[in-house]
Amino acid sequence: MARRAICLKGTYLQDHLSDLKRKHIDVTGRFGFKRRPYGEQQSSDTAKFRVVGVRNEGTDDYHLYVMNLPDGFTPEQVAALYSLRWKVELLFRELKSRYGLGKFETGNKAIAELLVVAALLTLLVSGALLAVFQKLDPDVEYPVERWATD
Incomplete structure (x- = not known):
């Protein structure tokens, strides 16, 4: 099944989410960040990351994941992996607080x-x-x- 590609170059993915109806999003995005201060100076830089979105059928919103995982991971695998990671985070929170x-x-x-x-x-x-x-x-x-x- 052929997919129709949307050119997102030079735009923000967030601006397009409400128009998208596909089940998955899998794009490469460039993110700006500030480096640690070195002496009196702090420089800015950019880095490229993979952005995967999986539509939540219940809310009709996307769950977005920014990562450096290779393309070999499908969007379903990415969502499952991050779901497990979130459970580990909650487990540690519970262990620390209770x-x-x-x-x-x-x-x-x-x-x-x-x-x-x-x-x-x-x-x-x-x-x-x-x-x-x-x-x-x-x-x-x-x-x-x-x-x-x-």
Whole structure:
């Protein structure tokens, strides 16, 4: 199936999103950025990145991903990969905020490793217990975000 290409050169992708009806977008974009200051000077530069968009059928919006992954990754694979990455980010946020990994009160490596293992075990056991209770009584709503801390 042939696709109709739209020339985006010299424009902003954001300006075209509302007009697009395709399932995927896969383009190369140039992004401007400021380099770290060196002495008294700070220079600007540009870099090229791949931009993949996957249409969310529910909201009719695009989920856009800016990356340096090669073209061998399909838009579906990119979306799945970034979905997993986001889950990892949320897991670390939960471990830091609810399981005490936000700040260690020790400089001892062995104790720090033990605290990480304890937090991971608490997370796993808490999640397993929550699943058991939800299965036993599906009508009861358990506040997932407060399960391990209350």
